[in-house]
Amino acid sequence: MQNFIASIVNAVASTTNLENTRRYRHRVRVRTLSLFAIDTRVLQLRNILTFSWSHIKNDMELGVFLYTIYSSSHVSYLAFQSRPHSHTFNLGKLYLAHETITGLKNPATSRELIFGNTTLAPYIIIDLSSTVTLACSSVLLGIGRLKALSFFTLCTTRPTFTSKDFCETLTFTMPGHVNMMDDVLISQLPPDILKSSVRALVSQNSAAQKVFVEHVRILLRASLPIYPSPSELFGDKPCYVQFLASIRCLFTSKMAIESLPYFSHFLSCIPLAHAQWQSNDKLELALEEACGDIVQAIQALKESRSMPTEELRERLMSLSKAINKCEAYSLSTNLQFPFVRAQLQVEDALRLIFPDVQLNPHALGHALKINNKWAISPDSVTYAKLEHIDLGPLKVPRIFNGLWQLSSPAWGAASLYKQHMNFEQLVRVGFVATDMADHYGDAELVYGAFRNQLPPEIGDKIIACSKWCVFGPPVKPVTPEFVLEAVVERSRRLGGRVELLQFHWYDYNAKDYLQILVELVKITKSHPHLVTAIGLCNFDSQHTEEACQFLLQETGEVGIVSNQIQYSLVDSRPTMKMEAVCLKYGVKLLTYGSFCGGFLSEKWLNVDAPNIYSEEAQLTPSQRKYFDMINNWGSWGELQTLLQVLKRIAIKHDVDLANVAVRWVLDRPAVGAVIVGTRAGISDNSESNLKVFSLILDAEDTDQLDEYTLRTNRTQMLYRKIGDCGSEYR
Structure with a gap:
């Protein structure tokens, strides 16, 4: 577990360094066409004309150049990227004034691109066809401080590239680099401090959060949980706590669909193992927690409006059947059935994602039998x-x-x-x-x-x-x-x-x-x-x-x-x-x-x-x-x-x-x-x-x-x- 956490911290730390020009200078090699307009899922490039930034030495020269571009009727969109450069200089005085331009905060004028497990700094896209005023010193921009521009491109023809084509034009070397002392520190820290460090990183850096989740997904897919037998799950040395923890990692890392077969397996093993529980004992509390996990995994599917694929239908139906069998087992053995919430949630998801599905009201019927018309009223x-x-x-x-x-x-x-x-x-x-x-x-x-x-x-x-x-x-x-x-x-x-x-x-x-x-x-x-x-x-x-x-x-x-x-x-x-x-x-x-x-x-x-x-x-x-x-x-x-x-x-x-x-x-x-x-x-x-x-x-x-x-x-x-x-x- 400590190695797993350390791997995640390393991945996040290395990506955070992309934004630190002092540590990442000379490590990025970029070749791209960087002026584009975004049209739904296609990047449309206009006016191919490459320009090198190497001769621009200060903010004033940059301002003059941008104003010249702005004055040209041949250019519709301008895009540039903040990147580390061997001759880094501060472009913090470059500003745009226009009420519709909000830079990094506006998804219509910027995009954050993710390649593999590396998140790039967002591209800034400026619509030059609008009434934009450019200045090189004092007008507030709203897109924040730019650090260094390593390339720039303008276009005159209209070829169309897909997002995949565009992504392939960026190449990074040494994306996994971690500062040597940081690397030693990460390898020696105890798990509780490592967990605290990950929380601090992902809470304060959205790019790091995305890298964290993606890196976890890569590791989990490379080593998916095994399916323990009923006797292993609920036998003399039960492993249900560890198995449920592994499932929890799946759905909380945005792998909810992948988690469904594991939930189905867990539920199917309960009657096969003749598992027994009593009120508030360790197993019942674990089963209630598992029920809550199913609820959260299904909620993730509902909120993401998952595509109604046949695979998803089969997995949801399989999970519903497994819960029903567990309910039948609980009733036959006079055990309190702990999965009513899960069944209600699964049935709701099926109705929402697959409106044509035919369901039996098992869970609702069981819920209504819990106390059979409580005769309660406010005192x-x-x-x-x-x-x-x-x-x-x-x-x-x-x-x-x-x-x-x-x-x-x-x-x-x-x-x-x-x-x-x-x-x-x-x-x-x-x-x-x-x-x-x-x-x-x-x-x-x-x-x-x-x-x-x-x-x-x-x-x-x-x-x-x-x-x-x-x-x-x-x-x-x-x-x-x-x-x-x-x-x-x-x-x-x-x-x-x-x-x-x-x-x-x-x-x-x-x-x-x-x-x-x-x-x-x-x-x-x-x-x-x-x-x-x-x-x-x-x-x-x-x-x-x-x-x-x-x-x-x-x-x-x-x-x-x-x-x-x-x-x-x-x-x-x-x-x-x-x-x-x-x-x-x-x-x-x-x-x-x-x-x-x-x-x-x-x-x-x-x-x-x-x-x-x-x-x-x-x-x-x-x-x-x-x-x-x-x-x-x-x-x-x-x-x-x-x-x-x-x-x-x-x-x-x-x-x-x-x-x-x-x-x-x-x-x-x-x-x-x-x-x-x-x-x-x-x-x-x-x-x-x-x-x-x-x-x-x-x-x-x-x-x-x-x-x-x-x-x-x-x-x-x-x-x-x-x-x-x-x-x-x-």
């Missing part, structure tokens, strides 16, 4: 203590359950039975609203299965809040049918109505989202059995207002009832503009991150800052994210001061420290509810969260917290660094 005394708000036609509690944790095995895994027991407890205390999304693993399937086994008089009180998140250009034309299809898909997974459907859009410049919102609001009236209300997710202030105004213009009403954003004592950006916009249009804020990933709790009071990359810290992905937020907001020492203020107020009111942090958010203008993450089936904080509703912050308490947050420059500083609400997701 009337407790329910009366909860605060509620109106979201359009919905009456909801001011604390939502959040199922974000189902999006990754990093938070642990539990069986459907254990998850439903947790949901039952939440309903009993009155937390009947739950937030989820189409990309939170199997959250919609899990919660839908729970709601649909409740008696109608209870199920009708459950508020399912899901999302339609569009992370890239739609694959279909935006039509009313396209929008309705998306709503139907989420309703199908929930097995009924989506009470609140929250919409996220990838790019505000693509204005299709406005018409989508109009269609969504219309569907709440034409198809109320599918969706009740529409909200936004991670919209900034400007575009929340734009959406409200457009809906008023087109429909005569605002139509949207909420916007889900990050809001906490650490991240108070909504106070800048968002609160005012929401108050103006009657939109409620649903906030996440109000615990700051758990850092606003007593657990982190009077402790040193964690090493976010270490194994020992055992931080979740959310905690790493919010640790970054803390560092952008201030320092760990300043967080400790805030925690001490929260602790004093908590002692004063006999509540938990985290209750005070949430109460402050709930007391802010326009805030409707706080979403509290739920590790369904693993832990339960419902009793603690109830204390929020007995807590009333007095003027002194609020003043202390406002003094430390709103009356400093931290909010403004965070706003300048990150942008308005939701900017970090675009």
Whole structure:
């Protein structure tokens, strides 16, 4: 294992050196045509004329040359590449001014090319047919600092090259070079430090992350896991832990399809080995973890919209059959079946990728038999203590359950039975609203299965809040049918109505989202059995207002009832503009991150800052994210001061420290509810969260917290660094 990790670190380190001209000078040999326009999947080259950079010695000469090219009517596109060169000079003063040119950040004007396991620096493509102003010194470019240009080419004819032809024109020598001292260091480090080092590299360098994954894939394909026998997996010296770890490596390195036969084999071996397990013993916990792994692997297939090949169909059907056989074995031996979630997820993927497939409702039937119409309802005394708000036609509690944790095995895994027991407890205390999304693993399937086994008089009180998140250009034309299809898909997974459907859009410049919102609001009236209300997710202030105004213009009403954003004592950006916009249009804020990933709790009071990359810290992905937020907001020492203020107020009111942090958010203008993450089936904080509703912050308490947050420059500083609400997701 240590050699495997060291190989990965070497690969990443060598590629990182490509960007370091001091270490990689003289090691790159390039021959290419570097002026091209990108037309879908084809690189079209125009005006063949080679030019050497060898005589250009400074920025001024370069500026004069580029302006001459710009003035020429024969050249449509200009492309150049930042490369190490024996006569490296700094081109940091070369700038372009044009609102449509965003350089490296704009996929329409740059491409990052990957060759083998080596990632090249992106090419910068400039559209000279647009009104571009070139200068050689002082105008801000937006494409960043260029380091050295080793070649340049212009074209006059119009030959067409495929991407493959173009890729073959670049040749690298010594791509695996690692600094000698680094190489020794890597070979001697213990595994925990190596793992921490890989996390640091891939989190801070997107090129390194791609190399890391590709290098792992190469190594895994060269040595795929063997298929152990049933007796080897579950015998006297079982190897199921190691086998499951090897499968996990496959699907987490984007080899989900390759992982499916291994999952099928694992499941098939359970009845063959006559495996036995008891509640919460080592084997049952491992099986629950395996179920969670299948869920994540299938989710990767669903989100990537895998091509509906016959091979994929066969592998999914084989996996479904293996789960069914394992279910039959569990029932015949009176064992708790731990793979209901996996079967629901596999069947959903089959329906999504292969709409013509015929399936038997095995998993859903088993899910409904778990507790056979639970006769549960919110405790009337407790329910009366909860605060509620109106979201359009919905009456909801001011604390939502959040199922974000189902999006990754990093938070642990539990069986459907254990998850439903947790949901039952939440309903009993009155937390009947739950937030989820189409990309939170199997959250919609899990919660839908729970709601649909409740008696109608209870199920009708459950508020399912899901999302339609569009992370890239739609694959279909935006039509009313396209929008309705998306709503139907989420309703199908929930097995009924989506009470609140929250919409996220990838790019505000693509204005299709406005018409989508109009269609969504219309569907709440034409198809109320599918969706009740529409909200936004991670919209900034400007575009929340734009959406409200457009809906008023087109429909005569605002139509949207909420916007889900990050809001906490650490991240108070909504106070800048968002609160005012929401108050103006009657939109409620649903906030996440109000615990700051758990850092606003007593657990982190009077402790040193964690090493976010270490194994020992055992931080979740959310905690790493919010640790970054803390560092952008201030320092760990300043967080400790805030925690001490929260602790004093908590002692004063006999509540938990985290209750005070949430109460402050709930007391802010326009805030409707706080979403509290739920590790369904693993832990339960419902009793603690109830204390929020007995807590009333007095003027002194609020003043202390406002003094430390709103009356400093931290909010403004965070706003300048990150942008308005939701900017970090675009």
